[in-house]
Amino acid sequence: xxxxxxxxxxxSDIRDVPDFPKPGILFKDITxxxxxxxxxxxxxxxxxxRVTAHxxxxxAGIDAxxxxxxxxxADRLDIGFIPVRKKGKLPWETIGKAYTLEYGEAEIEVHQDxxxxxxxxxxxxxxxxxxxxxxxxxxxxxxTGAEVPLISFFIELSFxxxxxxxxxxxxxxxxxxx
Amino acid sequence: xxxxxxxxxxxSDIRDVPDFPKPGILFKDITxxxxxxxxxxxxxxxxxxRVTAHxxxxxAGIDAxxxxxxxxxADRLDIGFIPVRKKGKLPWETIGKAYTLEYGEAEIEVHQDxxxxxxxxxxxxxxxxxxxxxxxxxxxxxxTGAEVPLISFFIELSFxxxxxxxxxxxxxxxxxxx
Numbered sequence: 273x274x275x276x277x278x279x280x281x282x283x284s285d286i287r288d289v290p291d292f293p294k295p296g297i298l299f300k301d302i303t304x305x306x307x308x309x310x311x312x313x314x315x316x317x318x319x320x321x322r323v324t325a326h327x328x329x330x331x332a333g334i335d336a337x338x339x340x341x342x343x344x345x346a347d348r349l350d351i352g353f354i355p356v357r358k359k360g361k362l363p364w365e366t367i368g369k370a371y372t373l374e375y376g377e378a379e380i381e382v383h384q385d386x387x388x389x390x391x392x393x394x395x396x397x398x399x400x401x402x403x404x405x406x407x408x409x410x411x412x413x414x415x416t417g418a419e420v421p422l423i424s425f426f427i428e429l430s431f432x433x434x435x436x437x438x439x440x441x442x443x444x445x446x447x448x449x450x
Numbered sequence: 451x452x453x454x455x456x457x458x459x460x461x462s463d464i465r466d467v468p469d470f471p472k473p474g475i476l477f478k479d480i481t482x483x484x485x486x487x488x489x490x491x492x493x494x495x496x497x498x499x500r501v502t503a504h505x506x507x508x509x510a511g512i513d514a515x516x517x518x519x520x521x522x523x524a525d526r527l528d529i530g531f532i533p534v535r536k537k538g539k540l541p542w543e544t545i546g547k548a549y550t551l552e553y554g555e556a557e558i559e560v561h562q563d564x565x566x567x568x569x570x571x572x573x574x575x576x577x578x579x580x581x582x583x584x585x586x587x588x589x590x591x592x593x594t595g596a597e598v599p600l601i602s603f604f605i606e607l608s609f610x611x612x613x614x615x616x617x618x619x620x621x622x623x624x625x626x627x628x
Binding site for chain 1: 465467470471477479481482484485486487490491494508511513514515517518519521522524525526528529530531532533535538539540541542561563564
């Protein structure tokens with residue numbers, strides 16, 4: 273993973289923030305990567321290389337940080353962008369899916385016409401943690417009839433085993449793994 | 451405003467959704483624009499033309515739909531991206547500003563090191579409605595020492611007079627006005 277010098281540079285710009293969002297959690301802050309034009313560009317180029325190979329017709333990004341990577345990638349690939357949003361945020365006819373959080377439940381939604389049979393939708397988010405949100409987002413996109421050829425993350429916290437919550441058989445990619 | 455054929459095409463893809471988020475409101479749904487590769491590309495190109503003229507060193511986008519346009523524009527211009535987020539979402543040391551909503555208050559934050567003196571930060575959001583969020587975001591960015599040479603919106607709801615809530619003297623641009 274650490275052979276590409278672009279990746280080394282990106283890694284050195286990720287900032288560890290202890291005790292966020294709560295005591296005992298070491299948060300990986302990506303805002304220095306986003307704020308550094310060279311790093312942001314390199315991160316997108318590395319993700320683009322991996323995403324392009326799966327020939328997507330659309331990119332879906334998860335509210336809110338998934339929008340940052342997802343929209344820029346959709347623009348680079350000249351394909352459409354699908355926002356996957358928290359419940360109640362999308363105005364038109366939606367389909368939703370609940371998923372389990374550490375305490376309680378949450379629900380995400382997409383518009384019914386966001387994708388259809390024949391679409392190849394790559395799902396993008398900044399972080400794979402426990403995998404609940406991405407798993408639900410993936411199931412939602414599949415329920416439109418679309419295929420999900422890849423789930424692409426900027427960072428994966430491997431020790432949380434989020435991959436086990438994602439649909440089996442779909443390739444999962446992460447630029448950086450901790 | 452309607453002389454550019456790209457703009458006509460974009461306008462025709464914006465979907466009116468009545469009674470969202472509450473009865474009596476006609477919501478302008480931009481997801482068909484985002485989902486159509488040609489339209490999304492055209493919208494970004496038109497915004498890029500207007501933003502470039504102000505020679506930004508960074509683009510700031512407002513949580514969450516402002517991330518969609520803001521991050522793609524930052525990528526196109528090869529400059530850094532600053533997320534302006536709802537209170538409690540940014541992990542590191544923040545500065546925050548409260549603003550008035552129809553009922554009650556909300557607060558947005560940026561990281562203290564998001565920008566600095568000498569930076570020219572163009573603020574981007576999808577929608578100018580009452581202007582409370584963008585006004586607070588602009589003041590926050592200025593408090594880092596940065597200059598805000600332009601506030602750029604995809605859509606402006608002119609009848610809500612949001613411009614009156616924005617700092618005077620800063621150019622405000624909207625691709626589409628209702």
